[in-house]
Amino acid sequence: MPVVGRIVLLCALAVAVEAQRFVRFISTDGREYTGDAILPPGTTDAFHSTRAKVIQGDILGNFTITNQVKPIKKLLSPLPNERVRTVRCVGFNYAAHDNEAGQPIPGWPILFFKPFTALNTPSDPIPVTAGYQTQGNFTSTMDYETELVVVIKKKAFNISDDEALDHVLGFSVGHDVSHRGWQIDRGGEPQPQFSMGKGADGWAPWGPAIVSTSIISDPQTLNIWTKVNGVTKQNDTTANMIFGVKHLVSFFSMGITLLPGDVIFTGTAPEHSQAPRRSSQSQRTRRTRNAEDEEEADDETGDADGDADMNVEEGAAELKRKASDLVRLALFAEQRRMPLRREEISKKVLGQNSRAFNGIFERAQDILQNTFGMQLVELQTRAGLETDAATQDDDRNATGVKKKAAAVGSKTYILRSVLHPVIIERAALTDEQILEEEAADAPSSSSDDDDTYTPKFYGSLISWSSADQLGALGILYTILALILVSGRVISDSELRAHLKRLGLPQSGLVAFTAQSTHPTQSIETYLSTLIRQGYLDRIQVGDTKKGSKGKGAKRVRMTQADDENGATYEWRWGSRSQSEVGEKAIAKFVADFMTGEADDDDDESGRGRRGAESRLERMTKGIERAAGGHLTDVK
Secondary structure, X not given: OOEEEEOOOOOOOOOOOOOOEEEEEEOOOOOEEEEEEXXXXXXXXXXXXXXXXXXXXXXXXXXXXXXXXXXXXXXXXXXXXXXXXXXXXXXXXXXXXXXXXXXXXXXXXXXXXXXXXXXXXXXXXXXXXXXXXXXOOOOOOEEOOEEEEEEEOOXXXXXXXXXXXXXXXXXXXXXXXXXXXXXXXXXXXXXXXXXXXXXXXXXXXXXXXXXXXXXXXXXXXXXEEEEEOOEEXXXXXXXXXXXXXXXXXXXXXOOOOEOOOOEEEEEEXXXXXXXXXXXXXXXXXXXXXXXXXXXXXXXXXXXXXXXXXXXXXXXXXXXXXXXXXXXXXXHHHHHOOOOEEHHHHHHHHHOOOHHHHXXXXXXXXXXXXXXXXXXXXXXXXXXXXXXXXXXXXXXXXXXXXXXXXXXXXXXXXXXXXXXXXXXXXHHOOOOHHHHHXXXXXXXXXXXXXXXXXXXXXXXXXXXXXXXXXXXXXXXXXXXXXXXXXXXXOEEHHHHHHHHHHOOOOOOXXXXXXXXXXXXXXXXXXXHHHHHHXXXXXXXXXXXXXXXXXXXXXXXXXXXXXXXXXXXXXXXXXXXXXXXXXOHHHHHHHHHHHHHHHHHHOOOOOHHHHHHHHHHHHHHHHHHHHHHOOOXXXXX
């Protein structure tokens, strides 16, 4: 006789009073209805609803919530099985769960399917047929996996992350019932038996409600947990997903159409005291079953047969606070023009909850874009920049080049504006009317016979006169230009010779405005600062010391003993210059400067303007040839 396990799924999605909680139920008249669950006072758990407003129409299309209220006798799964075309499931989508299972962090979502016959109501028995009980001498048996479930409302094919939620009806909770014996012991490595271990009839209970996206606008702010016989076994937040809901929907639509009614089980959280973790194949081969093993297996089966309470509730407050902390940290780092390191984020923002980075980072990006018009951008590593340089002129090779990803702890970020350059340009224009009004409002001094008013700030919205160190910035752009027209790399001796001709010898000083902590810096100190800020790279390309075996380029810091070592150095653009300035902007800077004097002599006729544009275009092409290839924009 088959053993029947029973599991109760409780859906406690945090919702508002006016929310839509789609439920399907049997009423006291014996008929089946779809409705909007009416929550009892003091609860957000749709499982406790005893009444619902009847919905007419199709919740996947056009529908109306009526004023007719029907009592709920039994809650069913939110959609009939036949309305669900595919059940997509995600494996290993929480880093902590991957660590527990001994699996590496995946580079892309791991997809497997369940047949729609696996779907079950949230309270009906889960059948475990005789074959699953008797075939094989397994070291592990039935197991539980609580997961957030995404319900698709309209057809989706090859959509972007930003479009994903437009195709989602709402969210529910599900149980990915798993037989570890078939999944693992009979699966082996490297490919487990997902279909046989997870796809039996009734092994995907879900519901009882679908909470609409109008209530849960951000699915990465939910708490999700599991209780077995009253004991908490899983407790985590969807912010810790490796791949968020938006990306999963987009990724799964890449080549396989998502249809209305399709559901996505988004992966399970780490387990605190679940069935044994996955061991290596050699360990499983050596393991023997004794009486104690059989007793433990019986205990595990009892856990799976017990009642499991699962709850998904909003946990946005902590996420928002940490996101605000990240915003403040990013603004502080940008004020110093210093790249923000990932390890600094982990230490000062994430704390113990380092796996919540993706959710916190995404929320911080929203705040930065909506409030400051900026976004955090990850800087490329030197290896990534060199790969781009080696492949940018060879499209055939570029398609086959795999960029080496930076280690998590070594990633760095900067803030970059998301505003259109024209908006910034217009905001920085000087408005004479504003200056006149400021002069009129300025207090007069009777002891001063000179009534001339000197503006403190220029620019209508952006004060370009005080926002940046313009003199120092001009030197940086000049250095970047010299590197670019020298073939993207310049020797240390050549750079210093150019700077000397421009009036900046090695003993020269760079002047700063009163906003700076230092009125001046030596050229050496300024170059060191540009290296720390990521604008420049100084590379050691050779070492003439006797016995040296090093032949490759090596990044080094500037020291006073450099010249004494006999080493040779060269300068290149740093990753921040590539991400913040871009080669095209520097080429335009040079071309505008070089053609500007001639343009002053041109008349305002159309022929004069065309001549200026032609000279500018020729100058830009000349810079591109000098650089040795195609000029890149910001990366």
